[in-house]
Amino acid sequence: MVMWLQENWVVAVVGLVVAVVLLWFLFGRTRAEPAETPVAPPAEPRKPLEPVKPDIVAAEPARFKPVEPAPASIAKAPPPRAPEPVAATPPPPPAPEPDIAPEPVAGVANPEPAPPPPAEPAPPPVAKIDNLQLIKGVGPKMVALLNGLGVTSFQQIADWTEADIVAIDPQLGAFQGRITRDNIVDQAGYLARGDKAGFEAKYGALGGEL
Template identity: 35%
Template sequence: MNDQMASPTPAAILNAGQDWLTLPFVLIGLGVIAALLILWWGARLATRRKQGRAELEAHGDVHYADTRKPTPAAPPAAPSPPPLGDAELPASPPAADPVREPAPLADEPIPAAAPMDAAPASVAASAPAPSPIDEADDFTRMKGVGPKLVERLRALGITRFSQLAAMSPEEAAALDAQLGDFQGRLQRDRWIEQARFLAAGDTAGYEAQFGRL
């Protein structure tokens, strides 16, 4: 009894430890074996699948899924417009009228303006400007006309015998009214008649009527 209750010996402890360590190793070994079996089985299944696909390919029964992205379809082309008929063609704008060039002027001579009729000499404001002294007639050749009367006549624009000779009775009366202190001398000394002979250069006719010059 006492021997049985005695403490275990070192050999017994060592044997018990070896038994405890053996169990995990056994379990690990079983796991490795199971893993190897799984790998072997998977490799066998893969080999069978390859063989079966190769057979199917040989018979042409395998269709692989197309993993490429589908090419987008091109947009439909716009329909071309129908050809226009003759009735649908736009009318062309009317042609512009040709510019007409002006007709050339005829080479006809242009008639010259008719010369103006020489108006009779007028007195006062209507009388022409006095001519230079070298172009004026010598009124002192007439009877009854002196230097002062000559100056008065030239101041009124009367410088030629022809002016006095062409005066009408009305113009002569208007001139006589402007002679101032010499008024009445034109009719009394017959200036217009004297001037007509002297303007025409008819010395003989003058002297027959009024005496020697």
């Protein structure tokens, strides 16, 4: 390549110049030329405004419309007022009647109110009848004596106090002293409560059913 340039340098120089000219031509044409600003033509001087002449119109004679008399207003009569309500007068209270006792009739005694009838006594409560022979030491004869005294249940005997025992014991005849000796009151307490197990644990097997 270098040898060719040494031999043909004239051709290379000419080619280079041609290339530079072409480039200048191409790039110089594409460069945008500055746009010229349009110059507005000078404005013509305005003529002075001429005054506008008014059109003269012949005036017509005025026409007067006769004024009609206003109709006389008819005064309306005010509506009649409603009568005011009259307060109802309460009737006067009745005059109290004088307390005048009836005059006694001669020869006739004033009847007195009959006394109320006496209240009937309440019937005595019916005592429960238990098998008193379930108590150890109480037989048929002693049961008959107790029934004669009004004792028919275990609860009655369980409620006896020392005073009751002192009053009842002499009335038992041949069985006197047995109430305390056989613990009849304590036995009756177990039986009145229905505590069969407690009774049998303390006094032995029960001789029947409660």
